[in-house]
Amino acid sequence: MKIKQISLYIISAPLNEPFITHLETVTERAAIIVEAADSDGFKGYGEVTAFASPWYTEETLVTAQHMLKDFLIPALFECEISNPKELEFIFKRFRRNNMAKSGLEQAVWDLYAKQQGVSLSKLFGGTAKRIPSGAVVTGSSSRRAIQQIEDLHTEGYQRYKIKISRTNDTELLRDIRRYFPDLPLMADANSDYTLDDINHLKTLDEFRLLMLEQPLAHDDIAEHSLLQEKIKTPLCLDESIHSFQDAKGALLMGSCRIINIKMSRVGGWIQAKKIHDLCYSQNIPVWCGGMVEFGVSRAHNIALASLPGFTIAGDISSSSRYWEEDIIDPEVKVVNGWIAVPEKSGIGFGINERRLLAIANHKEVYKTRGEIK
Ligand SMILES: [Mg+2]
Structure with a gap:
């Protein structure tokens, strides 16, 4: 499967109305948007939905960014996958950190589905x-x-x-x-x-x-x-x-x-x-x-x-x-x-790229040495 680069967009935007639970009140929501691109112009997207603090799961956006940058993206780049199903085994050696895994896995599945010309559904x-x-x-x-x-x-x-x-x-x-x-x-x-x-x-x-x-x-x-x-x-x-x-x-x-x-x-x-x-x-x-x-x-x-x-x-x-x-x-x-x-x-x-860029505080790009094929 072709993958050329993975980009991370760290975004945040205010909610129209605060989201209130007995554990936390969220007024401003941040997330990481993961973009997986190939050299044919296809782009797949995933979203890391960890919160800024670990009130819902143990992950935060900072820990997810660390997992993506230091473990998950390098692990993806060092393997040649023919189908995103293989990510289950590639990511298995890293315990939990499910939201970081999900964001990257979603982006790769979306890219794969677009390459195949089929909906994810x-x-x-x-x-x-x-x-x-x-x-x-x-x-x-x-x-x-x-x-x-x-x-x-x-x-x-x-x-x-x-x-x-x-x-x-x-x-x-x-x-x-x-x-x-x-x-x-x-x-x-x-x-x-x-x-x-x-x-x-x-x-x-x-x-x-x-x-x-x-x-x-x-x-x-x-x-x-x-x-x-x-x-x-x-x-x-x-x-x-x-x-x-x-x-x-x-x-x-x-x-x-x-x-x-x-x-x-x-x-x-x-x-x-x-x-x-x-x-x-x-x-x-x-x-x-x-x-x-x-x-x-x-x-x-x-x-x-x-x-x-x-x-x-x-x-x-x-x-x-x-x-x-x-x-x-x-x-x-x-x-x-x-x-x-x-x-x-x-x-x-x-993707509404204008809006994505408008609310992105930061972008990181990780390129494969050669394209993964
Ligand atoms: Mg619930």
């Missing part, structure tokens, strides 16, 4: 022509959350996720249910509870949530299985799933009934596809989580969510929900609750 066996869209609500108060849901409802979003914590859960969910008794609603706790809260968590069953996402520790699988036995609401694992192996363990133990597959959290397309296939074979629904990301990651997620096991609306919303202007062209647009899966090759969206 098609390349990975996607079947959906359009995907349902869900939104994340992070209102700091019930009133703000209800207002956000009302606004989003007019755009037709099909599923709503509210960020909860032990200090606001019952009040927030009760207020939302009073306004929207039948809303497809789920809650994400980002690990704010322990097993000592089991009796309290049981009371959340009354809110008829589609699921409760990651209530217990971010690195737990075993205790979630004990909680799932005791509550009716299906549990969904997010932070606990970093690999196919984690997903296998969670399903073996009955730790959840749903999995949130975030490509960047699990290290890229190959792991995401393996987790999808495992869940699909066991009738475990999956959905695609978001990372408050720019359009490149969003585009990869749309292709991923077109696979047949993604039966629940993911956190993939319109670009305009987060950004004044996105870095892809056209921007992602939710129409009556749906997003069209592009048929063009690769990620199926062009």
Whole structure:
């Protein structure tokens, strides 16, 4: 496979509205856009979605840049690959750092798909022509959350996720249910509870949530299985799933009934596809989580969510929900609750280079000695 050079764009832009969880409030979002180019003029893109500080995973943008520069890009350049599938074995010798791996792997897959003239959706066996869209609500108060849901409802979003914590859960969910008794609603706790809260968590069953996402520790699988036995609401694992192996363990133990597959959290397309296939074979629904990301990651997620096991609306919303202007062209647009899966090759969206350069603070270029063929 031809690769001539890898470029990293370190970008940042303010969010239209702060993204609030009990762990962190994000107002300015930075990311690394990875560009893989060949000598025929094809360019593939990936996005590293680590945050500036390690509040969601252990990675940061600085550690990801270090991994890319000092390990992953040199490892890619020293091997001749014929298919990006081989990256799984090339990157295996470096533990974790999944978001750095995912950004580079995505760029190489996008380049490969463009060289082959096929969309990423098609390349990975996607079947959906359009995907349902869900939104994340992070209102700091019930009133703000209800207002956000009302606004989003007019755009037709099909599923709503509210960020909860032990200090606001019952009040927030009760207020939302009073306004929207039948809303497809789920809650994400980002690990704010322990097993000592089991009796309290049981009371959340009354809110008829589609699921409760990651209530217990971010690195737990075993205790979630004990909680799932005791509550009716299906549990969904997010932070606990970093690999196919984690997903296998969670399903073996009955730790959840749903999995949130975030490509960047699990290290890229190959792991995401393996987790999808495992869940699909066991009738475990999956959905695609978001990372408050720019359009490149969003585009990869749309292709991923077109696979047949993604039966629940993911956190993939319109670009305009987060950004004044996105870095892809056209921007992602939710129409009556749906997003069209592009048929063009690769990620199926062009890059808005003017915008990319306008928000890039820094660019690094790594060239192969000879072109990798
Ligand atoms: Mg989550």
